[in-house]
Amino acid sequence: MNFNFQEFIKEYKQRLADVFSTEEEKHEDSLVRGIKPATFNQIMELAPLGAFIPSKYDGFGGHTSEALSMLEASSYESLPLSLMMGINGALFLQPVANYGSEEAKTGIYDRVMHDRRMGGLMITEPDYGSDALKMQTSFTKVDGKYKIEGLKHWAGLTGMADYWLMTARGKDKNGNLTRDISFFIHDTRNGGIEVQEYYNNLGLYMLPYGKNKINIQVDESHKLEPSSTGITMMLDLLHRSRLQFPGMGMGFLRRMLDEAIDHCKERFVGGQSLFNYDQVKSRLSELQAYFTVCSAMCNFTGSTVPLERNTSKMDLEANSIKSVVTDFMQRASQSLLQLTGAKGYRLDHIAGRSVVDSRPFQIFEGSNDILYQQISESVMKMMRRVKSSNLYDFLSEFDLTIKSSDYFKDALNFEIDTKMPQRKLVDLGKALGRIISMEFTINLGEQGFNKELVDNAVKTLQDEVNSIMCLFKHGGEASVVEDYQIESSWFNLQTVHAE
Known part of the structure; x- marks a missing residue:
């Protein structure tokens, strides 16, 4: 088909802006479940799912970077819409492309492209x-x-x-x-x-x-x-999906940042704009860092994970990207809510809605706690394979951390305890996920992305990793008191005065 993606994405963004300016800004449907048929048809008329379908089947080509761009455009206006597109693409259309029969592909893609059908x-x-x-x-x-x-x-x-x-x-x-x-x-x-x-x-x-x-x-x-095996196929499917989470995160984080900046410039407290307060600037700088790191993740996935690549062994990249970007999405929504104050604490306000809608991203397709543990286990397995026990020594030569590890020489210079408790594995995984994300961010800067944004993101990631590693080394000793009801009434400790 004769197709120009830039023309499509421009028209798609305008269509979504038109659709959601009438439905969300007027708060008509913020508490309504499902999607109106008329709204669905307006959106699907442009066949956005064609971004996941090879051109052989009348799709746009199945290029990963274009699929991410479509998800980004969707999530700027509606995170649930972007998830709907992501489910269709990463969890249905792409697996069908890679593992389905020719008979199945032909019939399915025709209905998706021309009859607005969906898969899950x-x-x-x-x-x-x-x-x-x-x-x-x-x-x-x-x-x-x-x-x-x-x-x-x-x-x-x-x-x-x-x-x-x-x-x-x-x-x-x-x-x-x-x-x-x-x-x-x-x-x-x-x-x-x-x-x-x-x-x-x-x-x-x-x-x-x-x-x-x-x-x-x-x-x-x-x-x-x-x-090979069905389990390997499932790993390919799940890893590919996790690697594409930044597409959904990208538009969402940009929207959180835009909303926060606009609000802070327009809102005056104590005779001056919120934008001038130092704590507000701290929050806004974090939002910009999240935006930049997510851009780096999109850049990584878009340039290294074509449709035909088998991702079953990309567990470290996929788990790091999914867990870190979804943590950032939830934090960004919480920051916007904090900045907007009471009016943001409404389901029909973008801040309140975003807090609730972004939360499950940390749970589905692999709970982040589990993924962080798996990140640590993956790194430790590779260290055993090369007979390395010092974390910094290993990361300084590992291709996903070769540049970023230099920022943490002191924090990472220790011998790994292969029998560390689960909570320590999770903490270490959080740090490793951010160190890998920093590598993507440094690479993004080297390709010409805004230097100030990259420097800011690197500083933010440094602070996070150092904080996590401090807890990893010196905290996490508390245990559960099973019979906590015993001698645990504060009221019984009060001195009662008789009248």
Whole structure:
């Protein structure tokens, strides 16, 4: 197709600005769940999901940087909309591109591009959230079709998606579930998915979530074919998605920064603009740092993770990017709320709405606490492989930290304890994630990005890492008192005076 992405993105930004200026600024739909059909059609008329689809199938080309740019444009106006696009792209369209049959791709992409259809992913189960490898949804092959049964929940676009990428485990000859995981493409026109309950999700009102009973049949042509194992395919899918989180974060952080600057310049307290107060400048400088680091992450993903690259072994990059950028998103929304004050503490204000909508990003697709632990474990595994025990010595020669580690010679110059407690693994992972993010940021500066913004971001990351490492080395000793009710009433310690 004859396509110019720059023309598309310009028109898409204007369309979203028009749509959300009428719906959000007038606060008509801030508490309404779902998305109006008219609004959905206005947005999807421009086929934004084409950014994830190869040109062979009438898409825009499937270029990662263009997909990130579309997500950025979406999240500037609406974080839930950007998540909707991200679910469709990273968790459905891209896996189909890499692992789907030609028959499946042709039919799906045609409907997505021309009929405004959507797809989602079902992995999570009520009893097996973070422990996805123990999912109980199973499949058996009967008469050339795969029969899949189980229970799934917290799938974004529940009851709304036209296609589902469904995960399940096979059975051995004894009827026991096998270890590996398979992926199947289900067309909802074939029925078999019953929404048992819609959840009253705290935020992200645009996206329906719920509990789904699965009893479907899928043709052989609609089973994804991994290059090695299904688990490796799932890692590729999840890592690729996490690597693209900065696309959703980018527009959101820019919006938080714009809103904060505008408010602080217009708001006067004590006879002067909020913008002139030192503590306000501290918050604004942090917002600018988050914006810059996220830009660096987008630059990394856009330039090093093309659609065809297998990301199954990019756990360190993916986990660092996802956890750090989502922490920054939540902090940015909290700062905007603090700056706007009482009027921001409303669900129909951009600040209050953003605090609630950005919070689950730290939880879904890998809880940040778990990802930080995995970052530490990944680094320690690599250190063992090269027989290195000093953290700084290793990081100073590691390609993801070779420049940034120089900023932390003293903080990182110690021998790693391979048996450190979990809370220490999490703390160390937080620091490592930010050191890796600093490397991306330094690289961004070397490519010509605004030097003042890069210098500011590096200083902010330095402060964060030094603070985290101080806690890592000297804190974290508190334990849980199980029988805390014993001798723990403050009122019993009061001196009671008889009248």
